[in-house]
Amino acid sequence: DQQVKQNSPSLSVQEGRISILNCDYTNSMFDYFLWYKKYPAEGPTFLISISSIKDKNEDGRFTVFLNKSAKHLSLHIVPSQPGDSAVYFCAASVGGFKTIFGAGTRLFVKA
Amino acid sequence: DVKVTQSSRYLVKRTGEKVFLECVQDMDHENMFWYRQDPGLGLRLIYFSYDVKMKEKGDIPEGYSVSREKKERFSLILESASTNQTSMYLCASSLDREGEKLFFGSGTQLSVL
Numbered sequence: 590d591q592q593v594k595q596n597s598p599s600l601s602v603q604e605g606r607i608s609i610l611n612c613d614y615t616n617s618m619f620d621y622f623l624w625y626k627k628y629p630a631e632g633p634t635f636l637i638s639i640s641s642i643k644d645k646n647e648d649g650r651f652t653v654f655l656n657k658s659a660k661h662l663s664l665h666i667v668p669s670q671p672g673d674s675a676v677y678f679c680a681a682s683v684g685g686f687k688t689i690f691g692a693g694t695r696l697f698v699k700a
Numbered sequence: 701d702v703k704v705t706q707s708s709r710y711l712v713k714r715t716g717e718k719v720f721l722e723c724v725q726d727m728d729h730e731n732m733f734w735y736r737q738d739p740g741l742g743l744r745l746i747y748f749s750y751d752v753k754m755k756e757k758g759d760i761p762e763g764y765s766v767s768r769e770k771k772e773r774f775s776l777i778l779e780s781a782s783t784n785q786t787s788m789y790l791c792a793s794s795l796d797r798e799g800e801k802l803f804f805g806s807g808t809q810l811s812v813l
Contacts, residue, residue, distance in 0.1 A: 598740070621799035632704070632790055632804030633743070640799060678742060686731065686750065687758070688802060692742035 592616045593681050595691035602698050608666040610694050612679030615660065619681040622655060623688070624664050627676045636677070637664070669698045703727070704805040706791050712811045719778040721808050723791030729803070730796035732774035734758075734766065737788040737807070749774055750796065781812045 594613045602608045614622075620641040625633035639646040639653045639662070646653050652665045666673055679691040707722035725732065731750050735743040735758075745758030747766040755766050763785060767775045774793075778785055788809050792802040 593742075595742070623799075623801060625802075625804075630806070632792075632806050633802075634804070635801035638799060638801065680743075682799070686796075687745065687748065687756075688733070689745070689759075690735070690743035692740055 591691070592619075593679055593689050593691040595679050595694050597694050598692070599695040599697065602669045602696065604671055604698055604700050605668045608664075608669045608673065608696055608698065610664040610666075610677050610679070610696065612662050612664075612691055613660055614662070614681050616681070616683075616689075617660070618683050619689075620684065621682045622653070622662050623680045623682070624651075624653060625678045625680060625690075627678065627693070633678055666696075669696075671698050671700050674698045704791055704793055704803050706789075706805040706808050708808050709806065710809050710811075712813065713778075713781050714813055715782060717778075717781045717812075719781050719810065719812075721776040721778075721789055721791075721810070723774045723776070723805055724772050725774075725791075725793040725803070726772065727793060727795075727803065728771070729793035730771075731794045731800075732768065733792040733794075733802065734764075734774065734776045735790045735792065736760070737790055743790065746776065778810075781810075783812050786810060786812045 623638040624636040627633040682688040733748040734746040791805045
């Protein structure tokens with residue numbers, strides 16, 4: 590039973606437009622949510638996170654929104670750039686100890 | 701610069717072999733993790749460790765064991781490799797703090813023939 594779900598395997602966006610990646614979770618005990626980015630032949634790298642006590646966190650072009658009542662979070666990338674093309678993993682943890690990942694969404698940003 | 705190093709980038713083993721995957725981190729992190737990545741399934745947690753000689757099962761521990769004799773080193777052991785263990789294996793580490801991010805190695809692509 591997947592506790593963290595990314596229902597879109599892929600997303601294609603034009604350069605300069607907004608990319609919105611979505612994630613749903615089932616475990617209400619999760620208190621931290623993170624996004625990781627992965628390029629081919631590399632390990633995932635941390636992108637941005639949000640605590641369950643917040644509903645928004647912003648870092649440059651990246652913003653994560655958390656809707657606890659819907660158990661949903663999203664990552665917005667504005668503006669999207671070709672270098673953003675990668676696989677994005679949504680992840681969640683309880684107390685930051687055991688991190689559960691979603692299946693990932695492959696983002697294509699077209700120039 | 702923080703670093704998690706996995707000993708092999710590619711490995712090819714035969715069914716039934718005992719396989720060791722090694723991971724070393726230079727950040728003095730308390731927590732270390734082993735994940736496997738498979739298409740459509742994302743990253744699944746195999747085992748993790750929050751201290752030397754301590755280990756906890758993740759979501760898919762069957763067929764695997766781990767060893768953490770030193771703080772910086774976390775080894776994943778496939779006791780008798782099977783074809784369904786062909787996968788990308790990723791090691792990660794983190795500080796023992798709430799919400800702390802994971803630092804990953806580059807991964808080991810294991811093929812079991």
